[in-house]
Every structure is written in C-alpha cells, then in structure tokens.
Amino acid sequence: MEKQNNLLYGVAYYFEYLPYDRIDEDIKMMLAANINVVRIGESTWSTYEPEDGVFDFSKLIYTLEKMQQAGIAVIVGTPTYAFPAWLAKKYPEVLVENDGQRQLYGRRQIMDITSPVFRAYAERIIRRMLSEVIHFDNIIGYQVDNETKHYGTSAAHVQAAFIQKMKVTFDGDLAALNQAFGLDYWSNRINSWEDFPSVNGTINASLAGAFSKFQRELVTDYLSWQVDIVNDYKKANQFVTHNFDFEWRDYSYGIQPDVNHFSAAQALDVAGVDVYHPSQKQLTGVENSFVGDVARNLKQQNYLVLETQAQAFKSWTPYPGQLYQLAFNHIANGANMVEYWHWHSIHNSFETYWKGLLSHDFQPNPVYNEAKQVGQDFKRLSDKLVNLKHDATVAIVVDNESLTTTSDDRWMEFGVGDHVKYNDVFRRIYDSFYRQNIRTDILNPQTIALDQYALVVVPMLYVSDRSFLQRLNDYIHEGGHVLFTFKDGVADEHVKVRTALQPAIIQEAVGAHYQLFVDPNGEKLRDVSGVFQDSDLVISDWSELLVTDTATSLANYDDHWAQYAAITENHYGAGMAWYLGTWASASVIDQLIKHVVKNSNVAPSPYGVAWPLIVKSAENHEHAHIDFLFNFSDQTQQITLPFDGVELLHQENINSNQQWELAPWSVKILERRDK
The missing domain is CATH 2.60.40.1180 (Golgi alpha-mannosidase II)
Structure with a gap:
C-alpha cells in the first residue's frame, strides 16, 4: 500500500441503527471534531437484502452521499459477518456446526465460513453492494468481513476436507500419519482413510493440533476469497483491510488462537486491528502496545486501528485526559488511523450499554469534547506524525500451534498449569519489556529474520520443526542472543514429544538439560548470581529441574530440588542463551530481562525511565x-x-x-x- 497522506481519525457509523434521521447533525458534530473518516456497512446485510434477491441499498447510498458532500472519507465493510434470518431459515446449513451441534440463529458470527451456500449468498451481496457504491470518490478503502475467526466449524464437510489435507500432507501414507501422531495410543489408530473419525472427540494433541491449524487456514482462505472479490471493484487508490482481534479476556489480552494473523494478512493491502483495554486506574497502555507490535509486523508497515473504545463500559469510561493520551499512543505504536466503536450509543439490543463517543442523548459530552481536541491536534500535526517508521532490536517469536497445544486441556492431560496458558507466559514477558521501555517486534517463526535483531525471545515454543530450532542455534553461535522459556523445543511439528534430552535440539545452545519437571509445591528460587536481589522469589505451577552442562546457573531451587538450576545462561559460540525453566514472578522476570538486555547489545532507552x-x-x-x-x-x-x-x-x-x-x-x- 502507498503511504498515507494524513492521519485518519474516525468512528464506526451505522445510519441503519439510528432511531431517527439526524445524519446532518451527526456530520456537523463530526466535522467539529475533525473526524475525517467513517466505517459503514459491515453489519447490516438484512437491511440491504430484506428478502432473498430483493436489494435495497438506499440507506447505504444516502450515507455515502452525505459523507461525500461533507468531505468525509469512508471505509465500506462487506456485510457478511451477520446474515439475515431468511437465509438461516431457507438454508440451515449456513449456521456453523460445533461438536455436532448447529448453532441457533441470533448472534453475529455464527456462519459456516466454508459453506458453499453461505459463500454464494455472501458473494452475491458483496458484488451487488460494491457495484452500487463503486462510483463514490470518497471511499478510500474496503474492510472484508469483521473480526473473522473459524468459529469452531467442524461439520462433516469440514472434516472431509481435513482428511483430504492429511492425505496430501502424508502423501496418502496412513501408516506415516499413525506413526507421526502416535495414534496407537488407546486404539486411536486409523487403518483406513474411510474409517477416519470426526476430530471433534479426539484426545490426541497431534490430531487436534493439526485440525486447529487447518481451521485457521480456513480463515486465511475465507478472507483471501473476499479480498479477491473486492479487488474486482476497488480502484488503484483504494485499499482492502480487515479488523483482526485478539484473545479476549474481558479485553484484548493475547495472541489470537483462532486465526494465524501473519498468514491471513497477506491478502490485505493494509492490516487493521481492533483493540480494547482496561481503563481508569487499570489503564497501563500495554494492550495497545502489544497489538501494535503485532500489527506493525503483519505487513511490515503502518496499520489501522479500526476499533477501539470511546466510553464503552462503566469501568472503561476514560478519566479526563485518557482518550486524548490514548489516541496519540496508537500513533506512537505505528497506527495511521484511530477509529472508535462507535459514534453513538445504541438504543436497544445486545450492545445497548457499550457506549459510543456520544451517549444515548446524542449531545456533546466530556468524552466527545476531548475527542474534538484529539481531532484538532491530529489535523495540525498530521504531516509530522503520519507514516512513522518504528525500529526494534528485540523480537518476540509467537506461534499459533504452540498456543493451541498448551492452552487446551481437552487434548493433553496435566498441562503446565491452570493459570499458565500460552498467553499468560507471552504477556508476562512482553509486559516486562514494555515496562522497561524496550521496543519489540512480534513475529512468528515463518516471518522473523533473526539476524535483524540483537535479542530474540522465544516464549513457550512447545511445537516446532527442527529447522527453526537449528536456526536459533546458528543465530546464537554467530553472535545472537536468545531468551528461551520452559516448554521450548519439546515437540515436533506434529506435536509429538521428542526423544532427546530436553530442551531438545536447542540443548547445545542452552548448555543445560532436564529429565524431571515438577510442581514447585511451595519451593522458591535461590538467587545464586545476585541478579534477582529484592525480587519475589516465589514460583508456581511448573519447574524444570535443570542440570547445567556448560551453562551457569543464575537461580537454583531453595529446598528439595536445591541441586538443580531454575534459570541459566550460557555462552555458545559468539552469542549467549538464557533459559527460564520455571513460572517465576513478574519481578523475577523483570530482573532477568534487565540482565539479558544488559548483556545483549540492546540499546537502553536514552530517557532512563520505566512505567508508568x-x-x-x-x-x-x-x-x-x-x-x-x-x-x-x-x-x-x-x-x-x-x-x-x-x-x-x-x-x-x-x-x-x-x-x-x-x-x-x-x-x-x-x-x-x-x-
């Protein structure tokens, strides 16, 4: 995508949701706030096609005409993530099936993204919609679908497609699949392709992991399919984007388990994200930061914030100054656009009290007035702040396959711990770098160029092929620095645990190994290096009992496992490797990262400050x-x-x-x- 000319500042706006026509007053208030873009259309299919084959785009066109007259740019969304009731009644198979149960109509995002019927109707509404609006010069881009995921789709035709994928992956050799996935266990062996069971009931992590990966590929295919349709209509100066979301724990928490963002983004011109976060006293800025570090690296360019909160919930109504602060925080992370969901608070239905920039009374309020100041300063400083280039010397490697396998107990008994899922580990490490003002890029094993970074961090890479682990060894040997964590290198790409001493393959670079892992059961760390002075040495859930080969112990265990190391460092060739073998406190992680950064040629912030x-x-x-x-x-x-x-x-x-x-x-x- 070509560089933007100016910062974009906007809102989602749905004329169809208004209790009465007040679009002229809305536009007047938008212009007063220097709002220069709105996103429309992506949630109102049933308005545009009230009956099968009966189309009415009058409200969409009316909105576009009004915005064009006002000089406000528009991003048009394809309306496919919420489909009309008549389609569900006529073709129930468009409703997604999870674990043998077809979902009931009502909520959004309950479609089977692989259904040929759904796709046929979705393509028809997209093409009819775009053919109606293509002549509007104020359309700057299109958003395909909305926060798309696979929604757990697992109907018979999805299972059949997965079997075909396995046939291709293993060249039709069923014996090889049985061996790679360990299917002899509990008589799960499959002796005929025709006997391949539904994956819905599997207890095999290899099979479940492969199916989850396949489901993520369905998302990539679905978005690419929509992009191809939009590309038939869009002009050279228009872009196609999508609003990726993240693991949700009452706000944007971590890497999305149901989409491989790095693969799915390839078809787009520019990546977009939705990011929501705690507010008031709980605001830290870290959610905006990690989302930005992901989004910036999806296309190696600036990105769009297509949704973030204005008021939202009672606990999210921002303190005075926070809305203004956060608008520039998005720009500081690499965004070229900040757009609120939504313009006004909705007067009925599910999101009635997810409040917009305006409250239910449509009147100016303190949040809107603060947004006016944002818009004024965005406009004034746009030339200096648009298309900012961001550089980091630290990279964090994330991995969807490892996330899936370490975060779902259905497929593997006795995991790391109920409170130690993949994103918990990722966030504790990421948050420490953030608090210390150390910039990071977030990439996956397929997209990272290791030699561009002074330090690479590899949290909980449970699933990995040999080649990437060997690349890490070579990178360290040639002078690189890597911080590893527990569970790294354990299983191959088929989620089969390696037979070598752990951590497998990277053991030579780590300079330590383990055969035993335990629940620390009250054990603490013993600081044997002075690195962890004044830290909370309490550990929980998981400890690998490390035996040092060439490595030096930075911390041991303090009681029954005192002969074992818990955290190590090792010189390997011209570089160094550190290994965090236990679920340590945030303060221990902070001190470890300070030590690692000091010894990794990572330039500290010249300001010498830390969070807040x-x-x-x-x-x-x-x-x-x-x-x-x-x-x-x-x-x-x-x-x-x-x-x-x-x-x-x-x-x-x-x-x-x-x-x-x-x-x-x-x-x-x-x-x-x-x-």
Missing part, C-alpha cells in the same frame, strides 16, 4: 526523531530530557537536561533537534 512513564520513539518522513512520552498514572511524574527539541503539542522549545513534568494521564511529543 512510557517512551515510544520513531522516525518520520522528514527523518526527524519523534519521541512520545506518556504518564500512565494518577501522579505527576518528572523526567529529564536527553535531547534538545520542540514539544509539538504546545510548540514549546526544549533543552537537553531540562526537567519536564508530565501531568497524570498525559502525553507530550518531542521532535528532537540536531545539535
């Missing part, structure tokens, strides 16, 4: 260095500036070594001045 002061640095198109400084706390914070420059929000000249105050929940933006 967060610094994000980037380079703009004029090659000027831009530093965003955020105070994520209720208390005024002090910071000493290491650079001369101009504070852009207030056009204030700044000198190096000057003391700067950041008010609670505030942001300052420094454009460095070369001496």
Whole structure:
C-alpha cells in the first residue's frame, strides 16, 4: 500500500441503527471534531437484502452521499459477518456446526465460513453492494468481513476436507500419519482413510493440533476469497483491510488462537486491528502496545486501528485526559488511523450499554469534547506524525500451534498449569519489556529474520520443526542472543514429544538439560548470581529441574530440588542463551530481562525511565526523531530530557537536561533537534 497522506481519525457509523434521521447533525458534530473518516456497512446485510434477491441499498447510498458532500472519507465493510434470518431459515446449513451441534440463529458470527451456500449468498451481496457504491470518490478503502475467526466449524464437510489435507500432507501414507501422531495410543489408530473419525472427540494433541491449524487456514482462505472479490471493484487508490482481534479476556489480552494473523494478512493491502483495554486506574497502555507490535509486523508497515473504545463500559469510561493520551499512543505504536466503536450509543439490543463517543442523548459530552481536541491536534500535526517508521532490536517469536497445544486441556492431560496458558507466559514477558521501555517486534517463526535483531525471545515454543530450532542455534553461535522459556523445543511439528534430552535440539545452545519437571509445591528460587536481589522469589505451577552442562546457573531451587538450576545462561559460540525453566514472578522476570538486555547489545532507552512513564520513539518522513512520552498514572511524574527539541503539542522549545513534568494521564511529543 502507498503511504498515507494524513492521519485518519474516525468512528464506526451505522445510519441503519439510528432511531431517527439526524445524519446532518451527526456530520456537523463530526466535522467539529475533525473526524475525517467513517466505517459503514459491515453489519447490516438484512437491511440491504430484506428478502432473498430483493436489494435495497438506499440507506447505504444516502450515507455515502452525505459523507461525500461533507468531505468525509469512508471505509465500506462487506456485510457478511451477520446474515439475515431468511437465509438461516431457507438454508440451515449456513449456521456453523460445533461438536455436532448447529448453532441457533441470533448472534453475529455464527456462519459456516466454508459453506458453499453461505459463500454464494455472501458473494452475491458483496458484488451487488460494491457495484452500487463503486462510483463514490470518497471511499478510500474496503474492510472484508469483521473480526473473522473459524468459529469452531467442524461439520462433516469440514472434516472431509481435513482428511483430504492429511492425505496430501502424508502423501496418502496412513501408516506415516499413525506413526507421526502416535495414534496407537488407546486404539486411536486409523487403518483406513474411510474409517477416519470426526476430530471433534479426539484426545490426541497431534490430531487436534493439526485440525486447529487447518481451521485457521480456513480463515486465511475465507478472507483471501473476499479480498479477491473486492479487488474486482476497488480502484488503484483504494485499499482492502480487515479488523483482526485478539484473545479476549474481558479485553484484548493475547495472541489470537483462532486465526494465524501473519498468514491471513497477506491478502490485505493494509492490516487493521481492533483493540480494547482496561481503563481508569487499570489503564497501563500495554494492550495497545502489544497489538501494535503485532500489527506493525503483519505487513511490515503502518496499520489501522479500526476499533477501539470511546466510553464503552462503566469501568472503561476514560478519566479526563485518557482518550486524548490514548489516541496519540496508537500513533506512537505505528497506527495511521484511530477509529472508535462507535459514534453513538445504541438504543436497544445486545450492545445497548457499550457506549459510543456520544451517549444515548446524542449531545456533546466530556468524552466527545476531548475527542474534538484529539481531532484538532491530529489535523495540525498530521504531516509530522503520519507514516512513522518504528525500529526494534528485540523480537518476540509467537506461534499459533504452540498456543493451541498448551492452552487446551481437552487434548493433553496435566498441562503446565491452570493459570499458565500460552498467553499468560507471552504477556508476562512482553509486559516486562514494555515496562522497561524496550521496543519489540512480534513475529512468528515463518516471518522473523533473526539476524535483524540483537535479542530474540522465544516464549513457550512447545511445537516446532527442527529447522527453526537449528536456526536459533546458528543465530546464537554467530553472535545472537536468545531468551528461551520452559516448554521450548519439546515437540515436533506434529506435536509429538521428542526423544532427546530436553530442551531438545536447542540443548547445545542452552548448555543445560532436564529429565524431571515438577510442581514447585511451595519451593522458591535461590538467587545464586545476585541478579534477582529484592525480587519475589516465589514460583508456581511448573519447574524444570535443570542440570547445567556448560551453562551457569543464575537461580537454583531453595529446598528439595536445591541441586538443580531454575534459570541459566550460557555462552555458545559468539552469542549467549538464557533459559527460564520455571513460572517465576513478574519481578523475577523483570530482573532477568534487565540482565539479558544488559548483556545483549540492546540499546537502553536514552530517557532512563520505566512505567508508568512510557517512551515510544520513531522516525518520520522528514527523518526527524519523534519521541512520545506518556504518564500512565494518577501522579505527576518528572523526567529529564536527553535531547534538545520542540514539544509539538504546545510548540514549546526544549533543552537537553531540562526537567519536564508530565501531568497524570498525559502525553507530550518531542521532535528532537540536531545539535
């Protein structure tokens, strides 16, 4: 995608949801807030096709005409993630089937994305819709579907397609599949392709993992299919995007288990994301950060925030200053657009009290007034803040297959622990880098170029082929640095545990091995290196009893397992490897990462501060260095500036070594001045 000309600031807007026609007043209020883009259309199929083959796009066209007259750009969404009741009644097979049960009509995202009937009707509405709107010059892009996942689709035709996939994967050799997946266990062996059972009931992690991977591939195929349709209509100056979401734990928490974002993004022109987060006293900024570090690396370019909260829930209504702060936080992470869900609060149905920028009364309110200030400053500073380039010297490797296998107890008895799922480990490590103001990229084994980074972090890579683990060994030997964690390297690409000493293959680089793992059962760490002074040495859930070969122990266990190491470091060739063998506290992780960074040629932040002061640095198109400084706390914070420059929000000249105050929940933006 070509570089954007300006920052985009917008809202989702559905004329179809309004209790009465007030679009002129809405546009007036949007323009007053310098809102320059709206997203429309992706949730209103039943309005556009009230009966099979009867189309009415009048409300869509009316909205586009009004926005065009006002000079507001539009992103049009394909309306396929919520389909009309008549389609479900006429063809029940369009409803997704989970574990043999077809879902009832009502909620959104209950379609079978593989159903030929659903796809035929979806293609028809997309083509009819786009042919109606293609002539509007204010359409800047199209969004395909909405937060698409596989929805657990597992009907008979999906199972049949999976069997065909396995036939191709194993060249028709059923004996090879049985061996690779260990299907002799509990008589799960399959002796004829015709006897291949439904995967819904499997207890075999290899088979379940392969099916989950296949389901994610269905999402990639579905989105690519929609992109191909839209590409038949879009103009050269328009883009196609999608709004990826993340694992949901009452907010955006971690890597999405049901989509491989890196694969699914390939068909898009630009990646989009939806990110939601705690607010008020619980606001840390970390969710925006990790989502940005993923999104920025999906296409190796800036991304779009297609949804984030304005007011939303009672616990998310932002404190004064937070909406303004977070808008620039998205830009600091690499976004070129910030768009709220949604313009106004909805007056009935499921999301009645997920409040928009406007409340139910449609009147200006403190949140809207703060958004007006955002829009004003986005417009004023757009030329300096659009298309920012972000560099990181640390990469975190994430993996969907490992996430699936380590986070679902249906397929593997006695996992790491009820409170130690994949995203728990990822977030505890990621959050530590974030708090220490160390920029990271997030990639997967297929997309990472190891030699671009001074430090690579590999959390819980339970599933991996030999080649990637060997690449890590070679990278370390040639001078790279890797932080490994427990459960790395355990199983091959078919989720079969390796027969070598663990951690398998990377053992030579780690310089330690283990044969026993235990629940620490009250055991603590013993700091034998001085690295973990003043840390909380309590551990829980999982401990690998490490025997050092060439490695040095940084921490041992303190009681019954005192002869074993828990955390090690090892010189290997010209590089170093660290191994975290236990589920340690956040403070231990913090100290370990400080130690690793110090010994990895990772440049520390020149500001020398940590959370709640967060610094994000980037380079703009004029090659000027831009530093965003955020105070994520209720208390005024002090910071000493290491650079001369101009504070852009207030056009204030700044000198190096000057003391700067950041008010609670505030942001300052420094454009460095070369001496």
